[in-house]
Amino acid sequence: MQDGKWRKGSTAGIDPHIAARLEKAIYALRAGCLDSATLDGLLADLDRLPPDMAQQVARLSASVFRYRLPSDPEPTLLGRLLAIRKNRPEKPSPAVPPGRSAWLRMCHPDGFVRELALHELADAPASTLRLALLLMRFDDWAAPVAAAGRAAFTRLAPSVPLSAAQGIAPLIADHHLKRRGRMDLAAPVIDLLTREESWPALLCWLTTSADNTVAAVMRLLLLSDRLDRALAQLLTARHYLVRALAARTLISGHAEIVAGRTKKTEATFAGRQSSDVPALVTRPITIAADVAATLRQAAQDRTTTVRKIAADGLIANRDRLGDLDALLALFDAEPNGAIRERIDFIRRRRACP
Numbered sequence: 001m002q003d004g005k006w007r008k009g010s011t012a013g014i015d016p017h018i019a020a021r022l023e024k025a026i027y028a029l030r031a032g033c034l035d036s037a038t039l040d041g042l043l044a045d046l047d048r049l050p051p052d053m054a055q056q057v058a059r060l061s062a063s064v065f066r067y068r069l070p071s072d073p074e075p076t077l078l079g080r081l082l083a084i085r086k087n088r089p090e091k092p093s094p095a096v097p098p099g100r101s102a103w104l105r106m107c108h109p110d111g112f113v114r115e116l117a118l119h120e121l122a123d124a125p126a127s128t129l130r131l132a133l134l135l136m137r138f139d140d141w142a143a144p145v146a147a148a149g150r151a152a153f154t155r156l157a158p159s160v161p162l163s164a165a166q167g168i169a170p171l172i173a174d175h176h177l178k179r180r181g182r183m184d185l186a187a188p189v190i191d192l193l194t195r196e197e198s199w200p201a202l203l204c205w206l207t208t209s210a211d212n213t214v215a216a217v218m219r220l221l222l223l224s225d226r227l228d229r230a231l232a233q234l235l236t237a238r239h240y241l242v243r244a245l246a247a248r249t250l251i252s253g254h255a256e257i258v259a260g261r262t263k264k265t266e267a268t269f270a271g272r273q274s275s276d277v278p279a280l281v282t283r284p285i286t287i288a289a290d291v292a293a294t295l296r297q298a299a300q301d302r303t304t305t306v307r308k309i310a311a312d313g314l315i316a317n318r319d320r321l322g323d324l325d326a327l328l329a330l331f332d333a334e335p336n337g338a339i340r341e342r343i344d345f346i347r348r349r350r351a352c353p
Contacts, residue, residue: 011056011060013053013056014049014053014056014057014060015045018042018045018046018049019060021038021041021042021045022042022046022057022060022061022064023060023064024038025038025039025042025104026061026064026065026104027064029096029101029104029105030065034095034096034101035095035096036095036096036100039096039100039101039104043103043130046127046129046130047126047127047129047130048127049129050128050129051128051129051131051132051167051168051171052132052171052175053129054129054132054133054136055136057107057129057133058107058133058136061104061107061108062107062108062109065107065108065109065110066109097122098117098120099120099121099122099123100122100123101117102117102118102120102121102122103121103130103133104117105117106118106121106133106134106137107133111140111142111144111145114137114140114142114145114148115142115144115145115148118137118145118148118149118151118152119148119151119152121134121152121156123156123159124156124157124158124159124160124161125156125160125164126160126161126164127164127167128164128167128168128171130164131160131164131165131167131168132168132171134149134152134153134156135149135153135168135185135188135189136149137149137152138150138153138184138185138188139185153188157188157191157192158195160192162192162193162195162198162201162202164192165189165192165193166193166202166205166213166217167213168189169189169193169213169216169217169220170212170213170216172185172186172189172216172220173186173216173217173219173220174216177219177220177257177258177259177260178219178258178259178260179260179261180260181259181260181261181279182260183223183259183281186220186223187223189220190220190221190223190224193217193220193221193224194221194224194226199226202217203230203233206218206230206234206237206242207233207234207236207237207238207242208237208238209238209239210238210239211239212239214237214239214241214242215239215241215242215245218234218241218242218245218246219245219257222245222249222255222256222257223255223257223281223283225283225285225286227255228285228286228287229287231246231249231250231285231287231289232246232250232289232290232294234246235247235250235294235297235298240301240303240305240306241305243298243301243303243306244303244305244306244309247294247297247298247301247306247309247310247313248309248313249285250285250289250290250291250294251289251291251294251295251298251309251310251313251316251317252313252316253284253285253289253291254282254283254284254285255282255283255285256280256281256282257280257281257282258278258279258280258281259279259280259281260278260279261276261277261278261279262276262277262278262279263275263276263277264276264277291313291317291320291321292321292322292323292327294313295310295313295314295317295321295327296327296330298310298313299311299314299327299330299331300330304336304339307331307334307336307339308336308338308339308342311331311339311342311343312342314327314328314342314343314346315342315345315346318346318349318350324346324350328343328346328347331343
């Protein structure tokens with residue numbers, strides 16, 4: 001940063017104008033002259049950022065807190081005379097209470113300041129970025145700050161809007177859970193999604209929405225038994241991945257989700273070899289699923305992915321199904337070659353004595 005201006009390459013993808021407003025607000029906060037209008041405008045700009053920018057916002061804020069405050073130049077004689085000639089002083093903007101400025105102070109490099117900010121945090125995160133900033137404190141290297149972050153989340157969770165939890169689900173499911181295996185960060189978001197007051201609205205959204213966000217929310221909800229009773233309803237969802245996950249769970253009898261990576265060691269002719277494989281987290285579902293009805297509905301789905309799950313389910317349950325011939329007949333006009341191979345495999349195995 002030079003002359004109070006952010007270089008484009010130093011903002012880590014954040015708009016330089018937002019970064020400059022962030023710098024100005026933090027300088028005003030440190031000088032004790034931050035007003036509500038400046039903070040409200042900055043928070044409105046930050047709320048429009050995606051949740052995966054929370055790490056960059058926190059780093060930029062911490063770096064600004066480390067800079068020395070710019071010194072004000074001495075007023076000139078003309079400036080002093082103009083100040084005397086003012087008929088009335090300018091009305092100062094209302095001061096910002098500590099609970100609102102806590103959104104900036106929770107990114108302070110000093111752990112004591114971050115902990116105090118989390119204790120003073122008054123308003124619930126109304127956007128995905130602010131929710132991501134609060135969840136970042138769960139991972140704070142200072143244990144008291146991490147504990148204060150969890151306490152603040154527990155205190156403010158009832159007021160977090162459902163849209164914020166829906167918007168942050170892809171970041172949690174794809175990055176923190178699937179890649180890093182962070183179940184501790186997935187659990188609070190699942191709690192937000194499965195709240196009693198917002199559960200009907202969430203089910204309606206899962207069933208009718210075509211947004212790709214529904215797949216990430218569905219993967220997170222598979223970790224909660226609250227979803228089990230709605231799985232049959234989700235077989236008619238608009239998004240094909242929601243239907244596929246619901247069909248796979250009902251056919252197999254357990255929910256399965258990837259949570260990080262693990263090491264797998266195999267003994268080969270060349271010696272013992274280790275490789276990274278997905279770490280699967282499974283749980284049995286709490287309802288008695290009608291496997292035959294699920295297979296029948298999935299076999300007639302318009303998407304190849306769902307029909308392939310039905311074909312795999314027929315292979316796994318072929319010895320336990322009473323109406324197997326009727327189910328196989330549903331695939332007589334199947335256009336996909338991979339699915340036809342699965343059906344032909346079942347028929348060959350049945351023909352063998």
